[in-house]
Amino acid sequence: MSRLKKYLLHFRGVPEGRYDYKYIVKDSFFENFPESVIKKCEVNVGVTMAIRSRFIELKFNLIGIINLDCDVCLDDFDLPIEYNTNLKVSFSKEGSDITNVYDHIILADTENDIQLAQHIYEYIHLCIPSKVVHGLDKDGIRECNPNMLAKLEELRPTIDEEEIDHRWDKLKNLKF
Numbered sequence: 361m362s363r364l365k366k367y368l369l370h371f372r373g374v375p376e377g378r379y380d381y382k383y384i385v386k387d388s389f390f391e392n393f394p395e396s397v398i399k400k401c402e403v404n405v406g407v408t409m410a411i412r413s414r415f416i417e418l419k420f421n422l423i424g425i426i427n428l429d430c431d432v433c434l435d436d437f438d439l440p441i442e443y444n445t446n447l448k449v450s451f452s453k454e455g456s457d458i459t460n461v462y463d464h465i466i467l468a469d470t471e472n473d474i475q476l477a478q479h480i481y482e483y484i485h486l487c488i489p490s491k492v493v494h495g496l497d498k499d500g501i502r503e504c505n506p507n508m509l510a511k512l513e514e515l516r517p518t519i520d521e522e523e524i525d526h527r528w529d530k531l532k533n534l535k536f
């Protein structure tokens with residue numbers, strides 16, 4: 361995890377105020393997360409850390425491209441993304457609770473730093489649409505690989521009349 365060291369924000373002893381950080385997340389970032397469905401990307405991440413007397417507010421702005429495999433033609437393509445979110449960090453004597461990575465984490469009073477990598481990882485993955493498919497070109501035609509589409513069309517099963525089970529036809533005539 362040493363490669364993620366630059367995502368460690370130090371706050372202990374830092375005076376109240378706003379501090380800005382910039383990161384460029386590239387392919388190597390995901391080597392730390394082998395379960396990631398994203399392997400390639402270039403995302404600019406701006407982070408503003410506002411240190412208040414009792415808590416810390418983090419603002420994230422992500423903008424860039426992620427490379428995904430199309431669900432339809434399986435070719436990869438670059439998807440532009442933009443994501444903005446806030447994260448509140450408060451402190452507790454009871455210990456850390458960083459299970460809610462999306463809007464509020466609690467750090468133990470003894471912590472000195474916040475590791476942002478897991479948060480950035482989750483935010484980038486939130487940008488993946490439920491259906492990953494090529495976009496449309498200026499003529500409204502989907503930019504899928506035409507060779508693959510032709511192959512899929514060939515392989516589409518055709519229903520053979522012989523294979524239809526006629527025993528179910530009787531059910532259609534039943535009146536309830």
Ligand SMILES: [Zn+2]
Pocket residue numbers: 430431432433434435493494503504505
């Ligand atoms: Zn496609």
